[in-house]
Amino acid sequence: MKTNIPTQSELIMINDSYSEKLAEKFSPSKANESEHSAPNLDPIKRRKFLGIGLLGMAGLSLPFTSRGDGNNSVEKFVKNVIATETELYKKQSDSFETKIKLIEKAWAEKDYRMVRSLSDSLRNTGIQAQIEDEDPGKPLVGSGQFGTVSTLPAAWKAWANGWKYYKVIGLEEKAGIKRTAEPVEVLLAFKSEQVTSLAREIRVAEISNGQIKEVTSQVYGVVRRGTERLCKVMFLADNQGGEKRNYLVFYGNPDAELPEYTSDLEVSGEGYHLKIENQYFIASLSKQTGQLERMLIKREHGVELYAGGPGHGETPCIDWAHDYVSEDNFMKVRIQYWGECPDYEIVRGPICTIVRRWGFPHSALHPVYNPSRLNIDIEYRFYAGLPFFHKFGKMKAVKQFISTALRDDEWVFTGQPFTGSLWMGADEKLKFGEIDEANKHSVKAFGYYNKDSKDSFVGLYLEHSAEEIPKFLHAGHSMLYYNWHGTTWSRYPLERNQLVPEGAVLHQKNAYVTIGFTEADGPAKIEALRKELLSPISSFQATLPSGISAKENKRVLAREGEAQNGQIPKQVLWDALRNCKDQQLYIADVNIVELGYIYNLSMDDDGVVKVLMTMPHRGRPLSSFFIWGSSSVHRASKTIMEALTGIPGVRKVIVDQTWYPEWNSNFISEEGRKKLGI
Incomplete structure (x- = not known):
């Protein structure tokens, strides 16, 4: 070509x-x-x-x-x-409106291959619009609410040397339950001129008895919106129950490096085909759909939960939701029929792995029957050090339709790993056996256990609601010995043959836990956990506590090289990398630092510089182009090796490449955005 x-x-x-x-x-x-x-x-x-x-x-x-x-x-x-930024961008790309017109033209001309090509291009336009324009939500602490480290008490200022700014977050436990390393998530906003990289710079510290000490944190969902940058910060919090505690979020340190925290959460695999492990279980996600396919319980003999057999022709998974039966009982439409995830997002970190997938379910005869009526959005969250994971679900009707039957939760276990079933009704007490008639529409939990091995799998229903659905059910159905599959649980939130109006939305938040379980002590454990999960620690914007006596902490916040104390000033290294241009953007004169390709930069005492970088997309996977490659297009550009080894004191350069987090235009600096007309 x-x-x-x-x-x-x-x-x-x-x-x-x-x-x-x-x-x-x-x-x-x-x-x-x-x-x-x-x-x-x-x-x-x-x-x-x-x-x-x-x-x-x-x-x-x-x-x-x-x-x-x-x-x-x-x-x-x-x-x-x-030209102006808008004019420049228009010259190099095409708008949503333009592509819609081109699709309509191709459709009218019956040029269906062109329709498919344009539809793919339109999808990418939607992805970029989401990256640049999606509302991130209201931050807990705005960009204008901050303090300067220089004004902190002397002991705290010395401890946080290298960082310029901080925000104060308050946490309150209102249920009187002791918490240990509970994940807390907050959305924060920052002034763009105060930060270089939120992922590298943010550190969270707890104020405890006059000392401040760092806690494990995770930064994700970074976006630029106008003169602000926003991100989600997740961190681990302890609480004795009924306490209010304050935390400081430090930022504003261009020398900061990506933090490394000890965690039992290990993730392997690519895309959504992941194996996720913590001290309690190993969860394996389907390479086809991203559904939870298998789970190994890490206790004693290590029972593995799986769904066997050919199912209905689809790949079996223990999580067999979400689906519906179309009008007149004609066919099943389910996400288990996906050949691959239509769309997905992955977040990895030391506290939580998030796998979010969404799209329209497929029919048994896809694409002959290809309804776009009920959009399904599912998110798993697996945590470090916790015996449970969350599943969030949102099912939205974009068009009115009749559902013969609809399920928003279904679990299948082959091989009879359990000997008994359990459930929770309106009184929020765990019971054994089958659900009684009085509680069949008020199920708050379901599960199975083995009286001999003491293994268990319990689903806790934390939130279940609907919009524009007049009669919404909280019903469930369990079969300990289902002939075609094994042990099966399913939940039907709608009546049979129910009209689902356009704009209707079904919401759910569930937690699934696997612990050692006996009939004597198991119910109390599950009931206590559900109560805890229904009352998470709440967060609020706070101020520094008055009258506190600041104490010294000898273990300072900065690692070697993060407080302007490196063998070579970090800014010298960053400036050198600015000589590495992306030569495929011929006249933009934009470098890999401005483009945000460099995720981390560090140097040890022996003169070894380590670079962690990414590439803009999977179509350009070879970072060697920048590391040691050559090009005749841009005479003024240098390779990463040339740029860094030319600095006195640099003995060796090691460059690693990663795809996580996935690069997008929010990583481009203000200067880079001006050059590219974004």
Whole structure:
């Protein structure tokens, strides 16, 4: 296939005299002066600032045809390139509206291959719109609520040396239940000028008896919105029950490195085909659908829960939800029929692994019957050090339809690993045997146990609600010995042949726990856990406690090299990497630091620099292009090896590549976004 990449002979550099004039007109010092002296740049100043980003100081490459046209052609080319951000983006991409029109045109012309191509392109437009425009929610603490580390008591200021800012979060336990390492999630907002990388910089510390000590934390969901950056922070909290405690979130340290915390949560695999392990179980997700396929309980003989047999032609999984039967009892439509996940997101970290999948379920004769009526969004959350995992579900009707039957929870276990069943009704007490008639529509938990091995699997229903559904059921059905599968549980939230109106939404939040269980002590354990999960620790924006006596903590926050104490200043290393350009963006003059390809940078005492980087997408998987590769397109660019080994004191460079977290345009710096017209 012929490519459109220009060869060196098709490129021409502007002569030195013009380059000097251009450099003088768009000098970095002047651009920086305007940026700092007038934060609200007028349109002309913005175009000038964008100009230096697009053209760069190394020179300007022109199309070959411009060679004989003199300065008029140059000026015309510059005017075309130095456009407003919106104009630049429009030149390089196509809008949602444009693609819709193209799809309609191709459909009218019965060019179905073109329809498929455009539909895929439209999907990617939706992904990018979500990245840039999706509402992240209201932050617990806004960007304007912060303190400076320099104003903290001397002992705390010394402990947090290297960081400039902090926020205060309050936590309160209201149920009077002792908590140990409970995961707490908060959404926070930050001023963009105060941070370089939230993932590298954020540290969470608890105030305890006058000391501050770091706790394990995890940062994810980082987005840029205007002049702010937002992210979710999850951290582990202890509480004796009924207490209020304060935590400090530190940030504003460009020398910070990705923190490393000890955790029993281990994840292997790619995409949603993951094996997730903690001290209690090993969960294996289906490579086809991402459903929970198997679970090994890590106690005694290690029973493995699985669903066997050919099912109904689909891949069997112990989590067999979510599905519905179409009108007139015609066919089953289920996410278990997915050949692959239509869409998914993965979050990995020391506290929690999140696997979120969503899309329309498929029919048994997909794509012959391909209804787009009920969108299903499912999220698993597996935690470090906890014997349970969460499942969040949202089923939204985008079109009115009739459901003969609908299930939002189903579990299948082959091989008879359990000897008895259990359930919880309206009185929130665990009982054994089959659900009685009085509680069949008020099920709050279900489960199975083995009286001999003491293994168990219990589902706790924490939230179950609906919008625009007049009669919503909390019913469930259990069969300890189902002939075709084994042990089976399922929940039907709707009546048979129910009209589901457009806009109807079904919500659920469940927890599934596996613990050593006996008939004597098991019920009390499960009831206590459910009560705890129904009353999580609450968070609120707080202020520093007054009158507290700050105490010294000899174990400081900064690791080696994070407090301007490295053998080589960290800024020198970062500046060197700015000489590594993404040469496939020919005239943007944008480097891998501005693009956010570098996730972490560290150096040990022996002169070894370690770089953790990513690539923008799976179609460009080879980071070696930047590490040691060569290109004739951009003469001013350096490889990572050239840039870093050229620094006195650097003995060796090690570069690792990762796909987690997946790169997106929120990782691009403000300078990079200006150069790219985003």
